[in-house]
Amino acid sequence: MSNSAKADILVIDDTPENLHLLSSMLTERGYKVRSVTKGLTGLRGAQAAPPDLVLLDINMPQMNGYEVCQQLKANAVTREIPVIFISALGDVPDKVQAFSVGGVDFITKPFQVEEVHARIENHLSLRRLQQQLQAQNLQLQREIDERKRAEEKFSKAFLASPSPIAITTLAENRFVDVNPCFLRMTGYDRDQVIDHTADQLQLWLAPHSYDQALQQLSQTGALHNHEFDCRTHSGEQRTVLLCLEQITLEGQPCALNMLNDITERKRLENEFISVVSHELRTPMHSLIGALDLLSTGQLGQLSDQGRQILSMATSNTERLIRLVNDILDLERLKSGKLTLKKVSCDVADLLTQAAAAMQPMANEVQVKLQVEPIAAQVYADCDRILQTLTNLLSNAIKFSPAHTTVRLTARVDRPNLLIQVQDQGRGIPASNLETIFERFQQVDASDARKKDGTGLGLAICRNIVQQHGGQIWAESQMGRGSTFTVSLPLEAAHE
Known part of the structure; x- marks a missing residue:
């Protein structure tokens, strides 16, 4: 069919006058027309180059129209071509037979040109719709087949994976499927x-942190290698690296949780850090003692340049000692070797003491420290909670521009006490809101040098809070500051 023709029509009629009339009429209306006078010739032409529609006479020599139509419908190449009978036979049995052999319409001679055109247009439109539907069904079937193959591959990989994998709903964090390795680990x-939720199983030791990860997942579609502590069915604590992918399962948004158990690696790492830290502690204290002795002048006076170098050496040695002490603190907390001495603590006193301890630092960098204490009691290790608050205040002051305010507030939200440290600093990217609580993590790699930090303060805070049965998390807007929240249970059974 030429690009300009509306459709390719094959006319089969043994009367030349009818052929000429139909051919002229259809050609004028933009159709390509092929005309033949014999049924067998028409069959060959239809099979060689299938037309869009056939106009077929009934009474023809050698092979009548019914036989032609039957053979067209018996051939896979021509089966779907619509056939309109045009005949002088107008009785009901003739029409019934025409439809029974596969015809789609019947026009009685003498015919009206407009009627023929209208019926041709109608059946061509139906044929085009049918072809579109067939193409769509074929494409849909391909997609279904591809999806089945993909699902089969995923199912095999899911079940055979040596890593724990779980699928949970995004809306409720409810388990939809888990692989055997996940069941073995937990x-x-x-x-x-x-059909249970992670909260019901008490799977995550820091559920709020996991909820934050899910919120980030909704925004980014994927999260990789976030460290979490989980609890097995027997109560054993394990450390995992968690990767999250957002997927759709049966039309429902879900999270694909892929876990890498690094418990043994963390244990070896902690042992190594503990040994190295203990071995460093003694020479570090000896070194700071020697530097202090030099600074007294008892061994001779130093030049101005010598005093500058001595001051730099003393500052760096003190930083190393803080780092070693923080590492040992964290190691004791994570291993459970540090026993909490819980008593009833006055919340107002805790906030006031923390602010008083950090006031000189705030004054030095011209940051205002605002404290809003409340009358409440919390059952906790007062010293460790104070350590947590001073760590958080120290961070907030370090990252606050001059002439801004750091707020330390508390409120009761039963059954918990919420303590918040809010600054007006540069903020923390959403991708770092969880990782900053891991060891040696900084928003900027240069922060440890510029801010004189060890990279362990927030990790220590998290472990202290978790040992109290509480949670700690950060919220932030870039350029507008950050808020760190500590949630502690107000009431707990006295040990």
Whole structure:
């Protein structure tokens, strides 16, 4: 069919006058027309180059129209071509037979040109719609087949994976599916997990941090290698690197949780850090003692340049000692070797003491420290909570521009006490809101040098808070500051 023709029509009629009339009429209306006078010739032409529609007479020599139509419908190449009978036979049995052999319409001779054109247009439109529907069905079937193959591959990889994998709904964090490795690591049976939530299983030691990760997942579509502590069915604590991917399962938004158990690696790492830290502690104290002795002048007076170098050496040695002490603190906290001495603590006193301890630092960098204490009691290790608050205040002051305010506030939100440290600093990117609580993590790699930090303060804070059965998290807007929130249970059974 030429690009300009509306459709390719094959006319089969043994009467030359009819052929000429139909051919002229259809050509004038933009159709390409092929005309033949014999049924067998028409069949060959239809099979060689299938037309869009056939106009077919009934009474023809050698092979009548019914036989032609039957053979067209018996051939896969021509089966779907619409056939309109045009005949002088107008009785009901003739029409019934025409439809029974596969015709789509019947026009009685003598015919009206406009009627023929209208019926041709109608059946061509139906044929085009049918072809579109067939193409769409074919494409849909391909997509279904591809999806089935992909699902089969995913299912095989899911079940055979040596890493724990779980699928949870985004809306409720409810388990939809888990692989055998996940069940082995957590110690649960499948029935104990499916249709339950992570909160019901008390899977994550820091559920708020996991909820924050899910919020980031909704924005980014994927998160990689976030460190979390989880609890097995027997109560054993394990450390995992978690990767999250947002997927759709049966039309429902879900999270694909892929876990890498690094518990043993962390244990070896902690042991190594502990040994190195202990070995460093003694020479560091000896070194600071020697530097202090030099600074007294008892061994001779130093030049101005010598005093500058001595001051630099003393500052760096003190920083190393802080780092070693922080590492040992963190190691004791994570290993459970540090026993909390819980008593009833006055919240107002804790906030006031923390602010008083950090006031000189705030004054030095011209940052205003605003404290809003409340009358409340919390059952906790007062010294460790004070350590947490001073760490948080120290960070907030370090990253606050001059002439801004750092606020330390508290409120009761039963059954918890919420303590917040809010600054007006540069803010923390959303991708770092969880990782900043890991060891040696900084928003900017140069912060440890510029701000004289060890990179362990927030990790220590998290471990202290978790040992109290609480949670700690950060919220931030870039350029507008950050808020660190500590949530502690107000009431706990006295040990």
